[in-house]
Amino acid sequence: MIKYITIALLFLGFLGFSQETEIESQTLSAIVINAQTDKTLESVHVVNLNKVLGTITNQKGEFSITASVNDTLYFSYLGFKSQKIRVTNDMFKFKDTKISLTELAYALEEVIVRPYQLTGYLEIDVKNMPINNAYQYSISGLNVGYEAGKKNPSAATKVLGAILNPADLLRNLFGKKPNQMRKLRQVKEDDAIRDLLASKFDRETLTELLQIEKVDIEDILNNCSYSKSFISTANDLQILDAISSCYEEFKVLNRKK
Template identity: 30%
Template sequence: MTKSKVLPWVVILFTTCLSGQTLLSGRLEGRVYSANADVAATHVLNTTMQRATITDENGFFSISANLNDTIVFSAVQFKRKEIVVSADMLKSKMLSIPLEEALTELDEVVIMPYNLTGNMSRDVERIGTDKEVVTASTLGLPNAYAWVPTKAERELFEATSGSGLLPLNPILNGISGRTKMLKRRVARNNTYARTQRVREMYADSLFRIDFQIPQDKISDFMYFCEIDSIFQSTVDTHDRLKIWDYMRKRSVTYRENNNLQESSKD
């Protein structure tokens, strides 16, 4: 058989293989939905390929999949849903996956009187605390350690990534100073977010009563703590009593610097 006759058969065979591969593998794109519950950050796990992702705030997702792979959808507020990838699913441009809410009946809770004093340090010691923290990882949820970048982190990634033999994006952003600016913004946002999480651990009344910080000065006091390097290392311990003790000592200096008297209690 001559080359001119063999070539068309090679092209047909190659095209057939590509078509078959397209039918057997690809990406599943779709959206999960529910009548009442929030579908954002629902875990999507391909248990066959060991790939995972999470849905965006509107429930949309995209994940690699092959024919007959098992895809699992799960979240605390939903019942676990499992599907097996079919050829029709791979050919579909957009899947719609309904999720059923998980109704959990709680055990009876008995509230015991603790004769609280209002002083957090003494009350925590009196009550006692459970050191085990309930998180997505301690609950064993799939994709519990998935990192969801912030807007500033996404902008920094876009500014420092590129493709091709000579990636221009990171070079131009480095020259213009945009990369340094975005790095500072990410660092600043991370520090601010950490400080906000610390403030949310305690009621404002505790700042006013225990620390004698006026309500309108609490945010300024938190910034006063934030700029101290010891505060950052103390927060990293995740020990609420240690953090509280640090801020109690820091509040003395803050009141002295701002001429706040003990009579400033609300």
């Protein structure tokens, strides 16, 4: 009798686990619209940054994508401000979920430029001038200073890269976020994401997918002997392929050490 009860409990536990697994990953459907006109938007790129999956909206602005609660969806459309949305339970419950994108013309109107007004009195003007929060670095023995910028995660590696072997810099850059760098292969396998990257030149989608800064991308390619012309003119898909190639070479070099 005890055996039967144990088997029954295990079976129920297995069913509960299966149902929980199913709930974790579901198909999310929604509609993308223009925030100003409420008209649906066709061919909007939708990327699940957590699962590295992509899709585009149809003629009615509709899309479906595999997602879980708390996944982050990234929306990109030419002429509109890119947007990130966190997936919630309500988005699965209600099938009429609408995602609004703002046209860049309207988004730019929200930017307020505040000029510095000088009075001509030094004591007053000095207090009103902005403080430069960029970090300064210097290397002992070299009469050179480096300005790394404000809150720059690659500040130290940029300085060290001036005197270390390029492979050492690559080890620092790739070693910081190994999980994100594994996404390189996943990104290359998804046609929707590849199409999106082929049309982009601003590196925004790449930084969101790989969770690295634009300066990291430049550092990686600079130390893999890619020209400045290529780095500045290549589309995001070409940059992705270059990073992937560079990463594979780095792993080979790292194994030999």
